[in-house]
Amino acid sequence: MPSHIVQTRENKSLPARIALSAAAAQGAHLRTEHFGDWLAERGRANAFRVERIPFAELVGWSFQESTGNLVHRSGRFFTVEGLHVTEAGEPHGDGPYADWYQPIINQPEVGILGILAKEFDGVLHFLMQAKMEPGNPNLLQLSPTVQATRSNYTKAHKGADVKYLEYFVGPNRGRIVADVLQSEHGSWFYRKSNRNMVVEAVGDVPLLDDFCWLTLGQIHELLRRDNVVNMDSRTVLSCLPFADTSEGALLSDTELLSWITRERTRHSVRTERVPLDSIPGWKRGESTIEYEAGRYFNVVAVSVRAGNREVTGWTQPLFEPVGLGVTAFLTREFGGVPHVLAHARVEAGFLDTVELGPTVQCTPDNYAHLPEKERPLFLDTVLRAGADRIRYEVVHSEEGGRFLNAESRFLIVEADEADAPLDPPPGYAWVTPAQLTSLVRHGHYLNVQARTMLACLNATAVSTR
Numbered sequence: 001m002p003s004h005i006v007q008t009r010e011n012k013s014l015p016a017r018i019a020l021s022a023a024a025a026q027g028a029h030l031r032t033e034h035f036g037d038w039l040a041e042r043g044r045a046n047a048f049r050v051e052r053i054p055f056a057e058l059v060g061w062s063f064q065e066s067t068g069n070l071v072h073r074s075g076r077f078f079t080v081e082g083l084h085v086t087e088a089g090e091p092h093g094d095g096p097y098a099d100w101y102q103p104i105i106n107q108p109e110v111g112i113l114g115i116l117a118k119e120f121d122g123v124l125h126f127l128m129q130a131k132m133e134p135g136n137p138n139l140l141q142l143s144p145t146v147q148a149t150r151s152n153y154t155k156a157h158k159g160a161d162v163k164y165l166e167y168f169v170g171p172n173r174g175r176i177v178a179d180v181l182q183s184e185h186g187s188w189f190y191r192k193s194n195r196n197m198v199v200e201a202v203g204d205v206p207l208l209d210d211f212c213w214l215t216l217g218q219i220h221e222l223l224r225r226d227n228v229v230n231m232d233s234r235t236v237l238s239c240l241p242f243a244d245t246s247e248g249a250l251l252s253d254t255e256l257l258s259w260i261t262r263e264r265t266r267h268s269v270r271t272e273r274v275p276l277d278s279i280p281g282w283k284r285g286e287s288t289i290e291y292e293a294g295r296y297f298n299v300v301a302v303s304v305r306a307g308n309r310e311v312t313g314w315t316q317p318l319f320e321p322v323g324l325g326v327t328a329f330l331t332r333e334f335g336g337v338p339h340v341l342a343h344a345r346v347e348a349g350f351l352d353t354v355e356l357g358p359t360v361q362c363t364p365d366n367y368a369h370l371p372e373k374e375r376p377l378f379l380d381t382v383l384r385a386g387a388d389r390i391r392y393e394v395v396h397s398e399e400g401g402r403f404l405n406a407e408s409r410f411l412i413v414e415a416d417e418a419d420a421p422l423d424p425p426p427g428y429a430w431v432t433p434a435q436l437t438s439l440v441r442h443g444h445y446l447n448v449q450a451r452t453m454l455a456c457l458n459a460t461a462v463s464t465r
Helices: 014-022 032-045 216-222 231-238 253-265 379-384 433-439 448-460
Strands: 048-053 061-063 070-072 079-089 099-106 111-120 123-132 140-143 146-148 175-183 193-200 211-215 267-274 282-284 289-291 297-306 313-321 325-334 337-346 354-357 360-362 390-397 407-414 428-431
Touching (some): 032 123, 032 140, 061 313, 099 267, 175 448, 231 390, 231 448, 253 267, 325 379, 337 433, 337 448, 354 448, 379 407, 407 448
Parallel strands (some): 325 407
Antiparallel strands (some): 061 070, 079 099, 111 146, 282 289, 325 360
């Protein structure tokens, strides 16, 4: 049997079983209308507290005398360093700054983001976790079964074992549904990747506290709610192998890959890690590292208490964006086939210069001081869109283990020729959701925001599968 096919007694292909789960609005264990009560109960069952603290109160963290870098005494976890970025290439409409300095998170280890699947009553269910992260706006969100850095699951923190880890590593793990290295936020991480996995369990699986089995249809419903499904869940869900329905795409798969290659070669990005205390335009206070003009993001410190984590108390740095982000796909139909307008984005932390992102991905407040011609392309189109053009709108937060209150409005906006022409500007291309699904099976083609958008596209298009 081919490795990419998992069969049931009914001999259904994996994409068919995923489609069946996506169409299942109710699960065998927890009804969708009871999910809110379940999540609230898990919040009451554990003690959570997050407090901002001065850098001097960080335990185990300190600023190196020689560099000013913020490091952990174990040499593990991550460091906050400086980065100098120089970009050269053809004009691409990404903004006016081709040379800049910024703080960056350097975390070279590869983490595991894994969702366990199992069939109940003939329908695939996915084991999701109510997980507290200190940066989540509402603390508790729905996370993958396993969400752990290598430092976590090798117990550098000397805490408890990561639950269900054995289903994803070692000789007794289940059947692989998806397994691919994907990038983290290229604007805030330096060349960071995580292993995105979906594994189908073989045999019985104990159900532990803070975990629940949901169908994909139930998860899709929760993706329509603000700040419920966390970023790590969204990126893993985007990797599910839905059926290929790519007929009618404006670009063939070969043409699309050629376009991505061309975009990667027309940009030259030079990055140099530099001491954190040497980066111009940034200043360090007792509690904050911030940009002098008050834009972009701050580096802050927090103290955390979480009764159900592997370690129940700790302190750490977090990146805190300034302002609410906007992440959006413009969408049009060509020949009756839905397409979205993808942007070949350059981000300093990418391994391969360019990854596909949404049409718009920015924090508008960071550009408010600039003339219109220097604002991100299509931003004003998205911000001006009326309710009759918006097909999806939800506020999702970013990864709460490293980012504090990092939220964006995620939108799918219907466009016309005047808003988004058939022949788009350089750096943009019309692609089908099925082509994105094909690309995401390979690492470093879609950035983390595009993977969230793909999960949202799947959540809004179940009836077309």
